[in-house]
Amino acid sequence: MKPALLCMLGFSLLSSVLHGRAEASPPQPVLSVSPSWLNPGASVTLSCEGLEHQPAGWRFFWYKAVPDPSKWNQKPFYSYELLPGSTNGTEQNFIIDGPTHTAGFVCRAGRGEQLIYTDYSEPKLIWSADPHPAASLSVNPDRVQHFRSESVSLSCEGNSAKWRVMRFMETELSNCSYWGNLTGTTCTINPNRFNSGVYWCESKSGEFSNAVNITVQE
Structure with a gap:
């Protein structure tokens, strides 16, 4: 059998296998x-x-x-x-x-x-809207509307030594390591990845800070 024909048959078989796996994947609600x-x-x-x-x-x-x-x-x-x-x-x-x-x-x-x-x-x-959350998230500069070009940092204060800063957008849930740099309990946001969303802090023991809904403009 010619090499070209073997390649075509191999590609067809691989496509069928991958297609079958895709069809067998469970749905995600x-x-x-x-x-x-x-x-x-x-x-x-x-x-x-x-x-x-x-x-x-x-x-x-x-x-x-x-x-x-x-x-x-x-x-x-x-x-x-x-x-x-x-x-x-x-x-x-x-x-x-x-x-x-x-x-x-x-x-x-x-x-x-x-x-x-x-x-x-x-x-x-x-x-x-708990007025006494386990931790406090502070935004610097202290406002909820920002421009993408400016430097913004988020700091977590509470009784835990280990916090992570989280962001929730309509189709994405991520932490500071994806869009900023974490130093201690402060996340400095990368301006190129600064987007509108809800920001908050979490501890390893499952505690949550207040949440801040931040709007970012070009």
Whole structure:
């Protein structure tokens, strides 16, 4: 058989294998939270979406996203703890009554007797208006609207010796190592990677600071 024909057959076989793997990949649901900024004592509704074009019969499982020291500078940044009340799966919506602290959540779904699971959703955060958070995030210069060209630093103050500065944008959750330089508990933002989003601090013991919604203009 000619080498060119062998190459074509090999490429066709590789494409088929990769295509089969892509088809076999589990779907990834999308978690929505309402409200994402809440007053202490208010209830939060979680909704696990994105499976409308999948076969029916899904049960939904809900998890708290807990800062994981072993994943301090790599994605995913959290380990997941199953929430009480969802051990056997629930409907597509799940209500949490009266959370008082900032927290992150994820969902996934399972179906069938052997519980074939989807992937986990990306984490979504709910920010509490707790007037006494475990830590304080300060912004220098001290304002919520900034220009991309200026130098901005974020500092974490609290009773933990180890903090990381986090940012949540509409489609991205990341920490300072992706868009700035961390010195001690202060993150100096790289102007080329300075974007609008919600910024906050987390400790390895799972404590959260207040959150600041920063708008960046060109």
